[in-house]
Amino acid sequence: MKFRILCPLIVLVLLISAFGKTDDHDNKKVVKLFKDCPENIEVQVVGGQKGAVVDFNVPKETVEYTVRQIEGLAPRDTFPVGTITNTYVATNKLGDTDTCRFEIVIVASSKEVPFALQSGVPTPVGKVWKPVQALTDEFAGAALDETKWNIDPQGHSELNWTGRLPAIFQRESFGWENGHLTIEAGQLPEPVTISPYGSPMTYKYYGGILRSRVTSTIGNYYECRMKMNKTEMGGGFWLCHKGVCGKKHEIDITESVGCLTELTHDWAKRWDQIMHSNTILRKTQCNEEERSQGAAYPSQKNHEKFFVYGFWWKSATELLFYLDGEHIYTVTPPVPFDENLFMQFSIEAYDWNPIPETGSQVATASLADRTTYIDYIRTFQLVDE
Numbered sequence: 604m605k606f607r608i609l610c611p612l613i614v615l616v617l618l619i620s621a622f623g624k625t626d627d628h629d630n631k632k633v634v635k636l637f638k639d640c641p642e643n644i645e646v647q648v649v650g651g652q653k654g655a656v657v658d659f660n661v662p663k664e665t666v667e668y669t670v671r672q673i674e675g676l677a678p679r680d681t682f683p684v685g686t687i688t689n690t691y692v693a694t695n696k697l698g699d700t701d702t703c704r705f706e707i708v709i710v711a712s713s714k715e716v717p718f719a720l721q722s723g724v725p726t727p728v729g730k731v732w733k734p735v736q737a738l739t740d741e742f743a744g745a746a747l748d749e750t751k752w753n754i755d756p757q758g759h760s761e762l763n764w765t766g767r768l769p770a771i772f773q774r775e776s777f778g779w780e781n782g783h784l785t786i787e788a789g790q791l792p793e794p795v796t797i798s799p800y801g802s803p804m805t806y807k808y809y810g811g812i813l814r815s816r817v818t819s820t821i822g823n824y825y826e827c828r829m830k831m832n833k834t835e836m837g838g839g840f841w842l843c844h845k846g847v848c849g850k851k852h853e854i855d856i857t858e859s860v861g862c863l864t865e866l867t868h869d870w871a872k873r874w875d876q877i878m879h880s881n882t883i884l885r886k887t888q889c890n891e892e893e894r895s896q897g898a899a900y901p902s903q904k905n906h907e908k909f910f911v912y913g914f915w916w917k918s919a920t921e922l923l924f925y926l927d928g929e930h931i932y933t934v935t936p937p938v939p940f941d942e943n944l945f946m947q948f949s950i951e952a953y954d955w956n957p958i959p960e961t962g963s964q965v966a967t968a969s970l971a972d973r974t975t976y977i978d979y980i981r982t983f984q985l986v987d988e
Contacts, residue, residue, distance in 0.1 A: 636668045636693040636701035645708045645909055646682070647828065647978065654683040655709050661691070662703050668695040675707075684709045730985040732824065737817050738946055738982035742784040747777065753814045757799060761845045762814055762945060765799050769807045770836060770952035770965075776811030784977040786811040786950045788836040790966040808958060808965050810836055810950035818844065818943035819916075822985055825856060826913045826925075827948065828978040831905035832861040834964040837874070838951045840912055840980075842944035851885035852942045854922065857912040859905045860956050861972075862964055868955040876904045878912060878926050882936035893937035899926055909978060916940075946982070950975050 639662050646655045658678050664670045675689030676682060691703040726732065737751055747754065756772040757763040766772040770788070778785045788810045796805045819825070819842065827840040837860030843853040858879045863872060879898045886892040901910065913925030919939035924932055952958060958965050965973065 634695070634699040634701055636695060636699070637662055637691075637703045639663060640691075640703035641689075641705045643706045643708065643908070645710060647710045647909075648684065654681045656680070657682045657707055657709075659707075662693070664693075668693045668701075674704075682707050682709050727985060729988050731988050732983040733986045735819070735823065735982040735984050738815055738819055738823075738825075739980065740784075741782075741979045742779065742977060743782055745779060747784070751816055753816060754811060756812060759814050759945075760816070762843070762947075763799070764812070765797065765804070766806065766810065766812070767952050767954070768804060769958065770810050771795060771797075771806035771808070772812045772949070772951070773809050774811070776809055776950070777813070780974075780976070782978070784813075786813075786832075786948075786975045786977070787970065788832055788834050788950050788965055788973045788975070790963075808836070808952060810838070810952070812947060812949040812951070815946040818945050819982060820943045821916050821919055821941060824913065824915045824983045825946070826911060826979075826981045826983075827856070828909050828911045829948075830907075830909045830976045831859055832950065832975045833906045833972040834861045834968055835864060835956055835958045836950055836952050836965055837861055837905075837956070838949040838975075841947050841949070843947060844942060844944045846885060846887065846942070848887045849889035850942055851887050852936075852940050852944060853881065853883040853885055854914070854916070854936075854940065854944065855879070855881035855883070856914040856924065857910075860953065861906050863956065864959055864963075866957040866959060871955050873900060874956065875906070876900055878910070878924070878931065880914075880922075880924050880932070880934060882922060882934050882940060884937045895934050895937055897924060897932035897934045899931040901926065906972075909976070946980070948977065948980065 639660065641659050644657060644659060646657055648655050656679055661678060662670050670691055670693050672691050675687055687707045689705055689707060693701045740748060740751060753759045754774050754777050756765045776787045778787065790808050791806065794805050794807050796803050798804065831837060839855065839857040839859060841853065841855040846852065859877050860874050863875050877898055877900055879896065881894055881896045884890065884893040911927050915923040917923055919941040920935055922934045922936060923930055924934065
């Protein structure tokens with residue numbers, strides 16, 4: 604009798620067990636496994652190269668999971684011009700998975716032709732572009748060519764701005780890393796007080812400014828490939844001169860900051876992800892300030908990748924601006940801009956994006972995050988074919 608009573612119970616247990624069971628595939632789920640997935644990599648090639656050898660760290664296996672590559676190329680392979688997506692899948696002993704995906708972008712550029720013009724922007728009939736060597740630098744050497752550039756805030760022949768409070772420009776902010784000119788932002792060990800214009804000025808932070816030794820003029824095309832730092836400080840690529848009464852001109856090719864805070868003014872809440880350009884008639888005793896401007900918003904923040912910023916000073920009244928080779932807007936200056944201007948690149952402080960008194964990125968971020976990287980600055984002029 605006992606057997607007859609227990610038998611249906613056993614059958615019931617077995618049925619419940621059978622119907623409640625799922626196969627191994629159904630047990631798999633997506634979990635966070637990767638601890639070392641690389642970020643996107645961008646490499647620029649010049650001189651007609653079809654690709655580049657790229658090295659990177661492959662996501663490593665651990666005792667907890669295995670790793671296999673399902674898409675892309677291996678380290679030290681030759682990556683063609685364009686975008687290659689590398690994808691790795693990690694699987695643990697339970698069959699759970701995680702995916703690591705990053706892009707390797709190979710950008711083709713020629714030092715002899717403006718990047719924007721390589722993407723189809725027309726060149727005037729009967730003309731060709733020729734580099735202006737005094738305003739062009741690949742920053743490939745171990746030291747800055749100071750026959751072209753001045754980095755002493757008060758050592759320039761015409762311009763001697765020491766920096767907007769509370770960040771001073773200093774020569775020591777400049778360096779070189781992996782073929783890039785670098786400008787470091789940071790906090791001074793102790794505040795510094797100077798009186799360059801009569802009244803004392805106290806600085807707490809530092810950046811840097813680079814100025815050309817010679818001026819440039821209407822008709823030229825200007826280009827800079829750079830990646831912004833990740834701090835409250837910023838700046839960018841611009842042209843200006845000392846100016847005279849009623850004729851003090853400034854052209855800001857691109858201007859942005861690395862990060863925003865609660866102190867950022869409302870109108871600047873997107874300035875960590877922007878290309879912003881100004882044409883400014885500076886105030887003098889003969890005139891009030893006037894300006895025209897343009898702006899574009901790329902898909903990534905200014906500190907996340909190298910962008911190519913371009914400007915064609917096509918005429919005194921027609922100024923064309925480019926981002927990554929594409930024409931994005933044309934600005935008509937408030938008056939005809941026909942003055943010769945010096946080229947500048949600066950990392951500075953802004954009163955509309957104040958540096959917090961405590962916990963700022965300028966004071967606490969890593970050196971890499973406090974550094975702006977400049978791959979090159981190039982200038983071209985049109986000459987007869």
